Amino acid sequence: MEVYLDHAAARPLDPRVAEVMAPYLAGRFGNPMSQHTHGYTAQADLEAARARVAALVGAAKPEEIVFTSGATEANNLAVLGAGRRLASKGRHVLISAIEHISLSTPVKALAKEGFEVTTLPVGAEGRIDPQTLRDNLRPDTVLVSVMYANGEMGAIQRVAEIGAICRERGILFHTDAVAAAGQVEIDVQRDRIDLLTLSSNDLYGPQGVGALYVRQGVRLQPLLAGGGQERGLRAGTQNLAGIVGFGRAAEIARQELPAEAARLAALRDALLDGVLSRLTHAFVNGPREGRLPNNASIRVKFVEGEALLLGLNRAGIAAASGSACTSVTLEPSHVLLAMGISHVDAQGSVQFTLGRSNDQAQIGHVIEQFPRVVHRLREMSPLNEHNEQEFAEESYETFEHLHHH
Numbered sequence: 499m500e501v502y503l504d505h506a507a508a509r510p511l512d513p514r515v516a517e518v519m520a521p522y523l524a525g526r527f528g529n530p531m532s533q534h535t536h537g538y539t540a541q542a543d544l545e546a547a548r549a550r551v552a553a554l555v556g557a558a559k560p561e562e563i564v565f566t567s568g569a570t571e572a573n574n575l576a577v578l579g580a581g582r583r584l585a586s587k588g589r590h591v592l593i594s595a596i597e598h599i600s601l602s603t604p605v606k607a608l609a610k611e612g613f614e615v616t617t618l619p620v621g622a623e624g625r626i627d628p629q630t631l632r633d634n635l636r637p638d639t640v641l642v643s644v645m646y647a648n649g650e651m652g653a654i655q656r657v658a659e660i661g662a663i664c665r666e667r668g669i670l671f672h673t674d675a676v677a678a679a680g681q682v683e684i685d686v687q688r689d690r691i692d693l694l695t696l697s698s699n700d701l702y703g704p705q706g707v708g709a710l711y712v713r714q715g716v717r718l719q720p721l722l723a724g725g726g727q728e729r730g731l732r733a734g735t736q737n738l739a740g741i742v743g744f745g746r747a748a749e750i751a752r753q754e755l756p757a758e759a760a761r762l763a764a765l766r767d768a769l770l771d772g773v774l775s776r777l778t779h780a781f782v783n784g785p786r787e788g789r790l791p792n793n794a795s796i797r798v799k800f801v802e803g804e805a806l807l808l809g810l811n812r813a814g815i816a817a818a819s820g821s822a823c824t825s826v827t828l829e830p831s832h833v834l835l836a837m838g839i840s841h842v843d844a845q846g847s848v849q850f851t852l853g854r855s856n857d858q859a860q861i862g863h864v865i866e867q868f869p870r871v872v873h874r875l876r877e878m879s880p881l882n883e884h885n886e887q888e889f890a891e892e893s894y895e896t897f898e899h900l901h902h903h
């Protein structure tokens with residue numbers, strides 16, 4: 499049996515999305531700026547897609563959606579665009595400790611440009627405390643960025659509270675909603691969100707397309723100079739086939755969200771309960787309540803995550819350890835470390851992200867196979883509950899060694 503449980507890394511294209519993209523891949527073409535029939539059609543398709551993406555997040559107007567090459571570009575545009583635009587007003591930004599690298603890296607660039615950065619810690623369940631956020635705001639704070647939900651360990655942040663605090667203080671609030679979109683209902687107006695990042699592939703649309711929601715009236719300094727597309731915020735002829743697919747994917751996600759989220763949450767709970775009841779020394783990463791319906795992240799002591807993945811893969815199960823985007827590095831996930839999980843335990847974590855193709859029979863297969871793989875590895879492992887402390891110190895030294903040399 500093949501079970502794909504790595505939807506945070508990549509999702510298959512929905513056939514209904516492929517259907518609307520097909521004409522653009524086989525003959526139809528046009529530049530939305532052109533003043534003739536080809537251009538008018540392209541323009542109409544582009545704007546229809548914009549309206550669909552706007553509807554997914556509850557935007558007041560379709561024009562508030564700016565299409566980009568993906569979530570990385572949207573995060574860069576939010577951070578650098580807002581920071582540089584507002585630099586004369588203030589040079590302090592505040593982010594959480596669990597942001598994606600495509601958010602934290604442009605923030606580091608702002609720091610080189612003279613900004614001060616406050617990184618808010620998260621609690622053991624992976625959430626920031628809105629009161630701590632409030633306490634860390636300063637008169638020169640111009641931007642707060644806290645991700646909507648974390649795809650690695652599932653915690654959903656108290657976005658409405660954060661939005662209210664920021665709006666009251668006149669500070670821009672950006673949220674990376676890549677992992678949340680399609681899983682939880684998003685309403686940028688209700689939650690007072692000024693900037694919000696989306697990715698098409700996380701909604702079963704094509705890869706390499708994304709969007710930044712930019713609330714009406716919010717001014718950003720663009721990253722790209724050129725032809726003035728996307729209200730001047732993102733120059734360059736649009737990726738029409740990709741955007742049309744993204745629009746359809748957003749529409750389907752919105753329609754199917756309530757039923758699909760409930761279905762996935764039930765499968766997710768069955769997976770967590772099934773695995774944890776068959777294993778000792780295994781724990782859920784992140785909260786049980788206030789968790790993304792499609793995320794099951796499990797930390798298993800006395801085994802190594804990469805070995806677990808290989809064992810699972812041999813049983814036909816595709817999962818991930820740490821962040822999908824940074825799992826090429828030896829470093830344990832910064833998200834798990836920020837939650838106070840030790841280096842060794844973070845390295846023994848496996849993350850399952852569920853999606854549309856998963857069913858009960860597949861989850862049953864995982865519940866049966868996962869504990870088997872763990873037991874086999876534990877039999878071979880030098881690690882156990884008696885020498886754990888000693889090993890933790892040694893492993894930490896190895897980590898530090900790799901890090902500093």
Ligand code: PMP
Nearest residue numbers: 568569570598600674676677697
């Ligand atoms: N934000 C989050 C939360 C992500 O998980 C990712 C990667 N999937 C990104 C941003 C960047 O997305 P992309 O690589 O598609 O630009």
